[in-house]
Amino acid sequence: MSSEADPGPRQPRPRTASESPASESPASAAPPGDPDRSALDLSAPAAGPRRWIRWRPSILLVLLLGFGGLTVISAATVALIGYDIARRNTYELVATAVRATMNGNRASFDTLFGRAENAVRYLAGAIERGDLDPRDDGFADLLEGMTAGEPQPGFIAFVDPRQHVIGTSRPGSGPHRAGTPLGTWPDLARAVEAGETEAHFGWRGVSYVPSFGTSFVLVSAPVRRDGRYLGITIAGVPIAAISSLGGARLDPESVDFVLRGQGEMLGHPSLAGGARGLSPDRPVPRVGDIGDPVIAAFLRGDGDAAGPPLASDELRGRDLAVNGTRYILLYYELQRYDRVPWRIGRYFPAARATAILDRLQYALLASFAAVVISLVVAVLLSRMLAGGIGRLADAAQRVARLDFEKTAPLPGSMLAELDRAARAFNAMRAGLIWFETYVPRSLVKRLLRMGGTGLAPVERELTVLFTDVIGFSQIAQRLRPPRLATFLNRHFQILAGEIEAENGTVDKYIGDSVMAFWGAPVANDEHALHACRAALAMGEKLKADNDRRRRKGLNPVRIRIGIHSGRAVAGNIGAPGRINYTLIGDTVNLAQRLEQLARKFDDGADAVILASATTIAWIGDRIPHRSLGAFDVAGFPEPVEVYRLG
Numbered sequence: 001m002s003s004e005a006d007p008g009p010r011q012p013r014p015r016t017a018s019e020s021p022a023s024e025s026p027a028s029a030a031p032p033g034d035p036d037r038s039a040l041d042l043s044a045p046a047a048g049p050r051r052w053i054r055w056r057p058s059i060l061l062v063l064l065l066g067f068g069g070l071t072v073i074s075a076a077t078v079a080l081i082g083y084d085i086a087r088r089n090t091y092e093l094v095a096t097a098v099r100a101t102m103n104g105n106r107a108s109f110d111t112l113f114g115r116a117e118n119a120v121r122y123l124a125g126a127i128e129r130g131d132l133d134p135r136d137d138g139f140a141d142l143l144e145g146m147t148a149g150e151p152q153p154g155f156i157a158f159v160d161p162r163q164h165v166i167g168t169s170r171p172g173s174g175p176h177r178a179g180t181p182l183g184t185w186p187d188l189a190r191a192v193e194a195g196e197t198e199a200h201f202g203w204r205g206v207s208y209v210p211s212f213g214t215s216f217v218l219v220s221a222p223v224r225r226d227g228r229y230l231g232i233t234i235a236g237v238p239i240a241a242i243s244s245l246g247g248a249r250l251d252p253e254s255v256d257f258v259l260r261g262q263g264e265m266l267g268h269p270s271l272a273g274g275a276r277g278l279s280p281d282r283p284v285p286r287v288g289d290i291g292d293p294v295i296a297a298f299l300r301g302d303g304d305a306a307g308p309p310l311a312s313d314e315l316r317g318r319d320l321a322v323n324g325t326r327y328i329l330l331y332y333e334l335q336r337y338d339r340v341p342w343r344i345g346r347y348f349p350a351a352r353a354t355a356i357l358d359r360l361q362y363a364l365l366a367s368f369a370a371v372v373i374s375l376v377v378a379v380l381l382s383r384m385l386a387g388g389i390g391r392l393a394d395a396a397q398r399v400a401r402l403d404f405e406k407t408a409p410l411p412g413s414m415l416a417e418l419d420r421a422a423r424a425f426n427a428m429r430a431g432l433i434w435f436e437t438y439v440p441r442s443l444v445k446r447l448l449r450m451g452g453t454g455l456a457p458v459e460r461e462l463t464v465l466f467t468d469v470i471g472f473s474q475i476a477q478r479l480r481p482p483r484l485a486t487f488l489n490r491h492f493q494i495l496a497g498e499i500e501a502e503n504g505t506v507d508k509y510i511g512d513s514v515m516a517f518w519g520a521p522v523a524n525d526e527h528a529l530h531a532c533r534a535a536l537a538m539g540e541k542l543k544a545d546n547d548r549r550r551r552k553g554l555n556p557v558r559i560r561i562g563i564h565s566g567r568a569v570a571g572n573i574g575a576p577g578r579i580n581y582t583l584i585g586d587t588v589n590l591a592q593r594l595e596q597l598a599r600k601f602d603d604g605a606d607a608v609i610l611a612s613a614t615t616i617a618w619i620g621d622r623i624p625h626r627s628l629g630a631f632d633v634a635g636f637p638e639p640v641e642v643y644r645l646g
Contacts, residue, residue: 076367094310098315099315102330102345102346105256105344106332109242109334109337112241116236119156119235120156120233121201123221124201127158127223127230128225134158134166139158140168143168144168154241155235155236156168156233156235159188159234160231161230161231163188165188185209186280187204188234195221195223195229196229201220202221203217203218203219203336203337203338204219206260210280213278214274214275215238215278216236217236217239218234220234220235221234238274239284240271242258243268243269243270245267253349256268256345257347258342259295259331259343259345260284260341260342261340262299263286263299264340265284265285265289265295266284267344268295270290271290275289277289294320294322294329294347298347302318302321303321304319305317306328306330314332316333317345325349327347328349328350331345331346332344391411392421392425457571459568459569460569460570461519461523461565461566461567462520462565462568462570462583463519463530463563463615463618464515464517464563464587464588465499465504465516465561466594467495467513467561468512468559469512475487491512495514498534498541502518503518503524503530504530504534508582516534518531520570521570521581527618529618529619529622531615532563532609532619535645536609538559538607539559539561539609542556542606542607558602558605560596560602561598561608561609561610562596562597565612566590567585568583568584568588569584590612590636593636594611594612595610597610597633597642598610601628605646608644609645610645612640612643613641615643616643624645625644629641
């Protein structure tokens, strides 16, 4: 007979009563119908808190309401209210804008100083709990990392009672290791001494740090463990960062400032790049160093106090005239981060505010024209966006079900983002079509049902199966490469079909061999039963196929199968550029050894199936088997009791 490969039709094997889904364990049981498809059905209503939502508007309606309705409402409301406010009181409009800016500045201060405060709290707590040890080599690197993401790098450090410092000043400067002095800094000694009696963290005001050559606003917290004083954690915010916190300005001539006490300028646009001439005796620049005549006039008490609506109980102000120009100066006081009160404020020319009225009258007319144009554009854009997004959503839903056959490539779009999304989706679809030929689709669907869990390597109880074609070397010698590939593809199609019919996973194809497993990533107490039933089904399918091959004058194809159950590590294994979800362990090795041992029992059967005693213990009497005795297996110290199935 000829040994020519035959890629004939494959007939599906019907399940028997013993193979019904009811025999599967709850962990691996699938919903009625197609288990993978049902589990990935994205058309089902969302569960959970959103069950009460019965009406889901189309994206076209939402975009129309968003682009059109909200544009009309917001534009008309803002225009009318803005015009009415400007008509009644110019200063009320200015006050609203300034208060909003002040609130933004206050939030910026809280964010800037809150990061330093949180860092000190965290570091002190971690050391007290024993989560961090300043003596560890990586402690200084951790501190350097804590300052690496700051836009205005400060410093954070731990200081023991002997004033030994571990800390860092800014990214790239390198951390200070244990015992590294931080220069002649009297304030540090006072902070360490005060930490022995303090119970909580506290802000210590502004201090000049000689080794850094600039001044910082300091915060520290004492560190104790089991009642013993270990030192302090201390962090500093550079004063240059304060000058960079100004919010949105009414005009280019508005100036944000921070005054400390009666004559020190803590924040000013001219200080954003850093102040010069600082020293331990002069940690903060003086107002005279800045040369700002408006701030100087304010400190002298020039002008009149501003009243409502500009000023309030919290926001104070003055109306100043400097060099023939009228200015409005507003500020609020803050004394949280220092022992000396701060005044955080802004001043701007009064003429800039009154000019807003003239422009608002024209803006009102322009707003109504913009509303009409916006409605027309909203309709066009909404239809364009809804169509593109709807097509993308439908296609993505089919891809989520791994239904590539019914997913056609998306057309391009006039909108750049939608066009890029369509091209990216089409490239993804093409890649996934190739991807599913290399990765078991059943494994991917099971992982999707699990919500992405089960990928990390973990030891599981499972069953491994190895197959091998008997006399494959002779077959390979007789067939030309194209025919050999066709032969193997058909052979693997038969075996993989029976494996997947029993909810198994094809791990890999090794030459003419197949490795498959049951029990991962989803736990299944019937993993051994499924593996044995798949092996017997392979034998039956090969027997039927060999009858067909004999009728066509072709040589039969026979296989050896080894099955073993036990614990193995299952999960993502491999290098970052090439990872497989696979198994490792003695369970895998023994299954392969049993397949090789089957050579001794080749009696001409279509499939010689050997299983270990462990596998037989799992299946009991549900699968016919007979003992072949105990055999020495390479790599295993004790003889292995072997059984033949069927």
